[in-house]
Amino acid sequence: MSGAGSGWDELFATALVGTDRRPPPEAMEGAGSEATLLDRVAVLTACRRAGWVPPRSTDPAPPAPDDDSPLCSPAAAQVLSLLIEGEVRIPGGPTAIIEEWFRRAAESGRRCPARLLPAVLDFGARLPDLGNLVSVAIGARGRWLAQRNPDWSALAATAGAGAGAGAGADELETLFATASRTERSAILGAARRRDPDRGRELLDSTWATDGAADRASLLAALEPSLSEADESFLESVLDDRAKSVREVANRLLDRLPTSRRAARMAARLRPLVAVSGTFRRKLEVEWPGEPDASARRDGSTDKTVAGFGLKASWLLQLVAAAPLSFWPEVTGLAPGDLVVLAKGRAELIEGWSRAAVAQRNAAWANALFQHRPSADLLAAMGPAEARAAVQAALSIKGVQAPLLMNLLRATPGPWSPELSEAAVRRVHAAPRPLAFAAAPVFAARLDPSVAQLVEKWTDELADDPAVGREVTAIQHALSIRHTIAEEFR
Amino acid sequence: MPKGRWTVERVLSLAPDPSSAKAARRLQSPRTWSQLGTTSTLVWGRCQGSGKEPYQVTVDLTGPAFKCSCPSRKFPCKHGLALLLMWAAGDGSVADASDPAEFASEWAGRRAERATTAARKPSSTEPADAEAQARRLAQRIDTMSAGIDDFERWLFDIARQGLVASRRQPFSFWDSAAARLVDAQLPGLADRVRAAGGAVHARSDWAEHLLGELCRWHLAVRGWRRRDQLDAALVADLRVVLGWGRRADEVVALNNLLTDRWQVVGRRLGDDGRLQSQRTWLVGERSGELAMLLDFAAAGAVLPVAQVVGTVIEGDVCFYPGSQPRRALLVEGSHVVGTASAVPGAAPIDDNLDAVATRLAANPWALRFPMAVAEAVAVVEDEGTVAVTDTSRRRLPLGPDADPWPLLALTGGRPADLFGEWEDGHLYPMSVAVDGELAAV
Numbered sequence: 001m002s003g004a005g006s007g008w009d010e011l012f013a014t015a016l017v018g019t020d021r022r023p024p025p026e027a028m029e030g031a032g033s034e035a036t037l038l039d040r041v042a043v044l045t046a047c048r049r050a051g052w053v054p055p056r057s058t059d060p061a062p063p064a065p066d067d068d069s070p071l072c073s074p075a076a077a078q079v080l081s082l083l084i085e086g087e088v089r090i091p092g093g094p095t096a097i098i099e100e101w102f103r104r105a106a107e108s109g110r111r112c113p114a115r116l117l118p119a120v121l122d123f124g125a126r127l128p129d130l131g132n133l134v135s136v137a138i139g140a141r142g143r144w145l146a147q148r149n150p151d152w153s154a155l156a157a158t159a160g161a162g163a164g165a166g167a168g169a170d171e172l173e174t175l176f177a178t179a180s181r182t183e184r185s186a187i188l189g190a191a192r193r194r195d196p197d198r199g200r201e202l203l204d205s206t207w208a209t210d211g212a213a214d215r216a217s218l219l220a221a222l223e224p225s226l227s228e229a230d231e232s233f234l235e236s237v238l239d240d241r242a243k244s245v246r247e248v249a250n251r252l253l254d255r256l257p258t259s260r261r262a263a264r265m266a267a268r269l270r271p272l273v274a275v276s277g278t279f280r281r282k283l284e285v286e287w288p289g290e291p292d293a294s295a296r297r298d299g300s301t302d303k304t305v306a307g308f309g310l311k312a313s314w315l316l317q318l319v320a321a322a323p324l325s326f327w328p329e330v331t332g333l334a335p336g337d338l339v340v341l342a343k344g345r346a347e348l349i350e351g352w353s354r355a356a357v358a359q360r361n362a363a364w365a366n367a368l369f370q371h372r373p374s375a376d377l378l379a380a381m382g383p384a385e386a387r388a389a390v391q392a393a394l395s396i397k398g399v400q401a402p403l404l405m406n407l408l409r410a411t412p413g414p415w416s417p418e419l420s421e422a423a424v425r426r427v428h429a430a431p432r433p434l435a436f437a438a439a440p441v442f443a444a445r446l447d448p449s450v451a452q453l454v455e456k457w458t459d460e461l462a463d464d465p466a467v468g469r470e471v472t473a474i475q476h477a478l479s480i481r482h483t484i485a486e487e488f489r
Numbered sequence: 490m491p492k493g494r495w496t497v498e499r500v501l502s503l504a505p506d507p508s509s510a511k512a513a514r515r516l517q518s519p520r521t522w523s524q525l526g527t528t529s530t531l532v533w534g535r536c537q538g539s540g541k542e543p544y545q546v547t548v549d550l551t552g553p554a555f556k557c558s559c560p561s562r563k564f565p566c567k568h569g570l571a572l573l574l575m576w577a578a579g580d581g582s583v584a585d586a587s588d589p590a591e592f593a594s595e596w597a598g599r600r601a602e603r604a605t606t607a608a609r610k611p612s613s614t615e616p617a618d619a620e621a622q623a624r625r626l627a628q629r630i631d632t633m634s635a636g637i638d639d640f641e642r643w644l645f646d647i648a649r650q651g652l653v654a655s656r657r658q659p660f661s662f663w664d665s666a667a668a669r670l671v672d673a674q675l676p677g678l679a680d681r682v683r684a685a686g687g688a689v690h691a692r693s694d695w696a697e698h699l700l701g702e703l704c705r706w707h708l709a710v711r712g713w714r715r716r717d718q719l720d721a722a723l724v725a726d727l728r729v730v731l732g733w734g735r736r737a738d739e740v741v742a743l744n745n746l747l748t749d750r751w752q753v754v755g756r757r758l759g760d761d762g763r764l765q766s767q768r769t770w771l772v773g774e775r776s777g778e779l780a781m782l783l784d785f786a787a788a789g790a791v792l793p794v795a796q797v798v799g800t801v802i803e804g805d806v807c808f809y810p811g812s813q814p815r816r817a818l819l820v821e822g823s824h825v826v827g828t829a830s831a832v833p834g835a836a837p838i839d840d841n842l843d844a845v846a847t848r849l850a851a852n853p854w855a856l857r858f859p860m861a862v863a864e865a866v867a868v869v870e871d872e873g874t875v876a877v878t879d880t881s882r883r884r885l886p887l888g889p890d891a892d893p894w895p896l897l898a899l900t901g902g903r904p905a906d907l908f909g910e911w912e913d914g915h916l917y918p919m920s921v922a923v924d925g926e927l928a929a930v
Contacts, residue, residue: 063901
């Protein structure tokens with residue numbers, strides 16, 4: 001159709017302003033200008049629509065690499081789909097069980113089917129801590145897919161070994177020096193995971209010019225993978241201008257009992273500690289005097305700990321920061337004996353508790369736990385020890401509901417059949433509200449072998465439908481976890 | 490799993506909403522059920538609910554069609570879904586039987602009766618009624634003609650004032666024109682006028698879009714005036730634009746039947762705020778004919794159970810008059826016979842666009858076209874948009890609300906045959922053939 005292009009532009013211009021202002025070209029026989037315009041435009045529009053040629057596309061990205069890991073079973077896929085789509089009610093949410101699915105899948109080297117990938121990636125993006133597990137379970141295709149969508153970039157990054165993974169040394173330093181604050185935390189974290197020493201050097205590279213707030217937050221990133229190799233750097237930070245930065249350094253040094261600071265703390269304690277008596281031992285620990293400059297540099301403050309006076313707080317700080325090996329060395333007594341002898345000196349117990357957690361000292365944690373069960377101490381024990389300690393605590397009459405719940409929540413799963421049975425019996429016998437509080441923990445960590453015990457519990461709840469529903473939900477969760485275990489055997 | 494039974498996923502895809510699926514799963518324990526059984530076409534059982542009498546639940550697999558004595562208004566209800574879930578699981582709870590339970594065979598019998606009477610029933614009007622009908626028809630045509638004349642005057646007003654001026658009009662300008670069209674029994678035009686009024690402020694290409702609509706309305710006016718000289722298919726298309734619908738029994742009476750094995754190649758939902766719609770596309774294995782099933786539901790109501798994408802249905806399809814691709818009804822008595830493994834008629838993008846041009850020439854008011862693209866690859870572009878291309882490297886952008894991730898996940902970025910709808914310069918994928926299976930996307 002010759003001249004169709006310019007014809008269209010004219011007609012379009014006429015249409016925009018209207019035929020009153022701009023008459024259309026050559027009115028047709030017997031037709032008004034409106035009809036003429038519309039007739040012509042109708043024909044041209046049809047031609048334009050029919051003759052439309054799509055533009056060129058860019059070349060598509062390389063397709064996903066072939067997956068070499070086998071698919072999970074259809075039953076496992078179905079369970080995953082149910083959990084991710086939220087179609088089953090799990091007390092406390094499905095996250096913990098989904099985590100378990102991914103962990104078992106990763107361990108048995110199986111991946112989820114392609115059709116579930118978008119939902120899995122959406123889920124994984126909401127929970128960055130699961131990053132590593134998810135990136136194994138999604139297979140090569142899933143990792144390829146994650147890189148295509150900016151919403152899933154966090155997962156793609158984990159798969160690709162972290163932000164700044166491919167960068168050389170100089171590049172990395174420049175990247176670190178010029179990125180935004182949140183990005184720098186991520187880069188430092190990733191670098192620390194790959195090579196802790198390199199990570200520390202990276203932090204050091206900008207230390208002199210960083211502001212106090214940056215120094216404090218980046219220093220805290222040293223905490224995972226903290227080791228004695230970091231001691232020198234941290235010791236030097238104790239002279240930092242900013243209090244917030246020194247506080248972080250002191251907190252980190254709490255975790256290094258072989259550090260110079262720890263030795264200084266021990267030296268401060270030495271003159272205060274004595275053991276008297278031959279037959280019936282007595283432990284005497286005097287209050288320290290006011291902290292001097294060196295002690296203040298090491299973190300001693302006048303800020304009292306809740307429930308303790310000024311001098312007791314000073315002592316507590318020393319005890320919390322001194323290496324736990326000090327006590328048996330100086331007194332010749334084992335942790336268990338020391339804890340017994342310290343009865344009445346709450347600041348000693350509290351100081352030792354903090355030291356046990358910071359120094360990850362299982363022997364002390366156990367001894368303190370025997371004396372007085374507390375959820376914090378469980379973190380210092382290995383998982384099996386923690387489970388054994390809690391199992392013992394469950395049979396102690398004096399352990400009441402709030403403490404019981406804290407203990408159960410802090411006990412890492414999966415629980416042994418014995419611990420599971422003890423926990424179910426204890427909560428079953430406890431007042432009603434405890435069942436609601438316990439349901440999320442039970443759903444995620446009980447060993448599926450106690451399913452029958454839980455079923456018996458349900459049977460007794462006919463007259464209490466609210467609790468009955470909760471416990472039934474626990475049953476369903478256990479059944480799902482049993483399926484997961486079976487399907488990944 | 491016993492041969493011929495459905496997968497659990499297939500059953501779950503029939504659930505009208507996620508809470509039904511959840512509820513159905515909870516009902517699966519065999520303790521609440523009795524008298525379970527299945528033949529090759531029926532599944533049945535009795536479910537103890539909260540009432541005194543157990544609910545009688547039957548499923549006719551050839552539909553699928555559900556019958557339950559519970560008071561739920563959902564369709565299918567959780568009991569029907571739960572029954573099918575247990576049947577699909579194949580763990581022996583729903584065993585093969587030679588004779589259905591009485592309540593099941595009674596209902597199946599009544600269904601068969603209704604199917605034959607529906608097929609047999611002509612518009613059985615007596616002579617006196619026929620006269621009244623003719624009068625009503627004449628009246629309707631008069632009303633519509635008057636409405637068309639009025640509409641043309643409104644249309645010409647816009648042509649005189651120009652598009653820019655009409656954009657400055659308040660929404661009542663469009664809304665009252667639409668109301669007049671509804672009064673004149675032209676609801677299809679009314680919908681398009683209202684939509685255009687909204688689009689004028691919502692689209693960056695508003696002028697071109699509005700001009701296109703004005704032309705189509707103008708053609709509708711022209712078409713109406715010359716309707717006696719147009720061929721039947723074009724008149725049928727015109728009736729669709731104007732909104733002069735046809736009842737299902739009218740269509741059946743036209744007897745434009747085609748028997749074939751129909752592959753269900755795609756399903757797409759629509760929602761314009763007032764009405765939900767559901768289009769299901771079928772392709773005949775032997776005839777290669779395309780049929781489009783169209784269901785409606787008012788906002789808040791439940792759409793009828795759709796055919797499952799990827800299944801093959803043996804049965805009769807009854808076509809509406811009109812040009813290709815034609816709307817159709819699936820006649821009762823059709824049943825699933827297998828699964829589809831490929832996209833039928835897949836062709837390069839250029840061929841598909843040629844087909845669009847041909848269809849446009851036949852029906853200038855068509856807005857939506859089926860596309861079967863061979864060796865389609867999804868491309869994620871730098872700005873985050875997604876397009877589909879083939880070996881020719883022509884680019885078809887995906888619709889702004891189309892979800893590209895299921896497509897990318899299933900194909901892994903490799904070429905695969907794809908079926909979708911082409912609308913307003915965008916592609917909306919509905920299914921893709923991977924690993925010998927046709928999967929919905």
